[in-house]
Amino acid sequence: MIYFNCDYMEGAHPNILKRLQETNMDKTVGYGDDPYTESARARIREACDAPDSEVMLLVGGTQTNDVVIASFLQPYQGVIAPTNGHIARHEAGAIEHSGHKVLALPGENYKLSADQIREYCWLYYKDASKDHMVMPGMVYISQPTEYGTIYSLEELTAIRRVCDEYDLALYVDGARLAYALGSSENDVTLKDLARLTDVFYIGGTKCGALFGEAVVVRDPGRVPHMFMIAKQHGAVLAKGRLLGIQFDELFKDDLYLQIGRHAIDMAMKIKNACREKGYVFYNDSPTNQQFVVISNEQEKAMSQWLEIEMDDTYDEDHIVMRLCTSWATREEDVDALIERL
Amino acid sequence: MIYFNCDYMEGAHPNILKRLQETNMDKTVGYGDDPYTESARARIREACDAPDSEVMLLVGGTQTNDVVIASFLQPYQGVIAPTNGHIARHEAGAIEHSGHKVLALPGENYKLSADQIREYCWLYYKDASKDHMVMPGMVYISQPTEYGTIYSLEELTAIRRVCDEYDLALYVDGARLAYALGSSENDVTLKDLARLTDVFYIGGTKCGALFGEAVVVRDPGRVPHMFMIAKQHGAVLAKGRLLGIQFDELFKDDLYLQIGRHAIDMAMKIKNACREKGYVFYNDSPTNQQFVVISNEQEKAMSQWLEIEMDDTYDEDHIVMRLCTSWATREEDVDALIERL
Amino acid sequence: MIYFNCDYMEGAHPNILKRLQETNMDKTVGYGDDPYTESARARIREACDAPDSEVMLLVGGTQTNDVVIASFLQPYQGVIAPTNGHIARHEAGAIEHSGHKVLALPGENYKLSADQIREYCWLYYKDASKDHMVMPGMVYISQPTEYGTIYSLEELTAIRRVCDEYDLALYVDGARLAYALGSSENDVTLKDLARLTDVFYIGGTKCGALFGEAVVVRDPGRVPHMFMIAKQHGAVLAKGRLLGIQFDELFKDDLYLQIGRHAIDMAMKIKNACREKGYVFYNDSPTNQQFVVISNEQEKAMSQWLEIEMDDTYDEDHIVMRLCTSWATREEDVDALIERL
């Protein structure tokens, strides 16, 4: 059986396991006040060129979105997100559980545009009933998106501008950030993210770690008790050092970027091969997730040797199949896949 | 100045004020355990031909929607509603504050169809990630809708069927129910609502009362502690009898139906006059709210003598103006309006 | 049957009903933007000598507590209250429903002291685990308390001081405020409350109105979107003018103070008579609620002619009976009660 259905099927990058082993019997305090976490924070701040930012390490993506959004929004505010955004579709109502409405906009190519955010806010603020409506307080986007597309620096800068106009916090979900950073089409760096967003997170779970997401807050004074909100949401890991150790490794010697580049190399190899073999793509993704349209018969045949994740029904006769690469993808498996396709 | 902008500009039907006066110094227990409330409940049960139903009287519409939805849904469930439904747009996030997602569907003519609910649920239940998504647990519709349209008995019956298929509670918001019941195009009676919904409410605030909405629950055993949820939501009126007195009057001698018919008579008079004068309607409403498209210049001119509520920007040069009638509309005001139009 | 069991058994002061009648067919906008509400606000601001304060009119007490507390607290903060405080016992968890913990302290004579608040905060801030504990963000007290006792100006001033030391908002629940203001032992005026608290409310429901509570916020800039929070909590009355009219009447010609004084006169007459007849009091209440200890046999006998509300089991053989007066208490009923006692 060949597996390209998902990008979190394996454990962690070997460096991380090695370090966990080496440090196992060290004694540290809990909740992120340990020296490994301090070191990880320092490395991330440096990579982001953001010495005054706060870095908070959390366990998982839904948890991170919940904690960040609850920390930044007032009770009467909601968060603008694309219809396909993770918080809008696949978090079982976590954002609403914390009392906030997700203000979902359709997006284009799975991305929000500055113009559509502006129009939404303009309509809101000119509405005579606006005090009976949820006030937009944040923009949530993913880089890369859930469908592999990426925001350009120009697009992100334009979104920043509309956020400033309408006093919106800008939040970028980077669950797969390594795979945007590693894409040859990408021109948004960590430093850009740290500069243009109010808060973003650097995904670990899908990018080399056992688990973990690193939240970078540009102006920590704006959310002074984020730790308490995290604790209240059950999101504080007792042995916080486990997160520290992992991100310390990921940000040592550019490992995080290498991981991203490797996954993209593998993805492009698959993409090119598929194209040559005449497969039709659902969209044009420059990152580690490729979405291929196959017929129901193809699905049936391929599922004998390939674990298939169906992402959407394309039409009555076709489905959209997702092929993912990751830090863990081996070139021999890619070759095996290409041969069978 | 002429006012047709809204249907809750006045106090209450004279019968209600009279009864409040007569009973003012009576001593009763609080929280709805008084004899007036008992009488009102009995009258409503009878009008609905629903002797086993529970009737709960609350103060306002948003409050009622919040309490009903919180009572019927499990924490992981959301409520399907049309994009223009009151809970989706104009309740400042009250439903989300109680932790539930509003699953908004576009609707047609401001109404949901059984087919679109079925398709939504079908997609949900066949999705491999459904446990990461909000489970639909209820359908919310308004009768009449926020834009004056009404569901036919056939449409409502079809929706009931899909609710049974997918184990959804059906909830009808009847904030302006008198004005559906009074419409000549309506074929859905109170008895139909009591039979086809799991819960609905009979609007008082916009239909003759100072305030108040009467919730009718078909199977009270399903939500055994709804009073406690109401209390927890700050929705229990200390002097509950004020609600009892009002609904007792509204359901005495068919007053509620008379109120509806009067408002419709007045609305149709306006509608016909507008048509004759060549005004264009935004949609075809058979109830007390009429939506007329006027140009920006017309708006400017008319706003000298008419209080205008703009419901939508129609295009760059036109807006949608709402004209409402109610129990309190006097025919001489209608005539004056028509003359000026 | 004689009734002194409760202070909200009747409708409203005649002036209020009269004014509702007179204004019934006036047309006004909704949600509190009408001229009656504006007038009521102005009168309340004047009575409080607080021209810069915001006055918000809401329907009921639990609702008011919920909205105020949700408006002032951050998500990670809780509210200090006495164990017997209304929010701690009798609101079915409304405060927790909005996500805030009630930090209940035992109190003395049903009141919190500045010292015990200070000790609580001191312990909190010196605790190494304080970020794992709910941060105190507000002090909630009732004037008069649920057991009829009142805070002196000295006590209230001391509490203000500790609130300043620990950055706590001070909130006074005045559900029965008229009956504190009317007490001969009271030295805390409306002006003192407006000056010493961050927010307090002037109770209408139990003090002459059909319903309604007037929230006075000292520094409105601190809670800029309180209306939206009220809306989100289902607490905005569509016909807001009903609240405006009532408070406009209550604050015309000192009616509110007269109401308080009358109830106290009646209560003191009962208190003195009970004392003379040898009844034992549960506590020494200078306000409209008197708590008398009676034996189980007495209860049985008296319940033939007196509606009895038992407030507590005193011991195996005795209960605590509450006797309340209000704006509506007639002297002949008091005389009848005294004769029978």
Added chain:
Amino acid sequence: MIYFNCDYMEGAHPNILKRLQETNMDKTVGYGDDPYTESARARIREACDAPDSEVMLLVGGTQTNDVVIASFLQPYQGVIAPTNGHIARHEAGAIEHSGHKVLALPGENYKLSADQIREYCWLYYKDASKDHMVMPGMVYISQPTEYGTIYSLEELTAIRRVCDEYDLALYVDGARLAYALGSSENDVTLKDLARLTDVFYIGGTKCGALFGEAVVVRDPGRVPHMFMIAKQHGAVLAKGRLLGIQFDELFKDDLYLQIGRHAIDMAMKIKNACREKGYVFYNDSPTNQQFVVISNEQEKAMSQWLEIEMDDTYDEDHIVMRLCTSWATREEDVDALIERL
């Protein structure tokens, strides 16, 4: 420096790290549907003699308490807990964030008794205002307690009985369960817990794992969508197998019990040595946490060589110091401590 301040200072038992290493490149599906988790669940069910129970693996303690309580309670219900219970003091309001009140009772020796639960419920159900009060729906206790004491089988059985009388779910927080199971004074087995509680959890974080808690639900039909609630609370780990691997190891060859016994042996050695040297204990703990009263001067002197966690101010001149052992405690460190004491 010597460290006995805390029981989660190190990583994980070597078996766990070894297994993580061995399985690192295996490909599995996420969210707990992998074979490691299935094996762990089977082992736990067997150890509990509870073949029909559901076992859910979560990351941390506060998260687990939040998810379990939110899954079992109705919105209008609260959870009875001792004043010193973790949910009442050290979870930053997580339970309230999910809308539930913690009904804190003082307890004795940090434990609740069946009688005090019964009295609380009896008072609740006979209170005429009970529908205005939070309904008790669950009892939360910890085994061992936060202060090291343990419930006997007799005590637990009595609590089960009162839970049956008042329809309360019984929930046992076993964050340190290994250290109760390992105590010579303990007579409550895993099988007893599975039989007597509705739900309990087996702590991993403090008992040998990197992180993880295993929730055992006696009657899974009672909480059919607990996974969705976990997801909504951000509590579902993407690589669920990490939890599966850990608990699979902990429940292989009785490792969990061995871990417990080792920690207790070390704790008893310290306890006996302290006693002989004349130290005074704050309470009599038969488990891995020992609480010693020391003077402020002692603290000052000892803090030169011992990391001290102060658990309470005993009086002006004394504090309570906590000494913890764990799976990771080495006998040479115990000997070093004893020598220095």
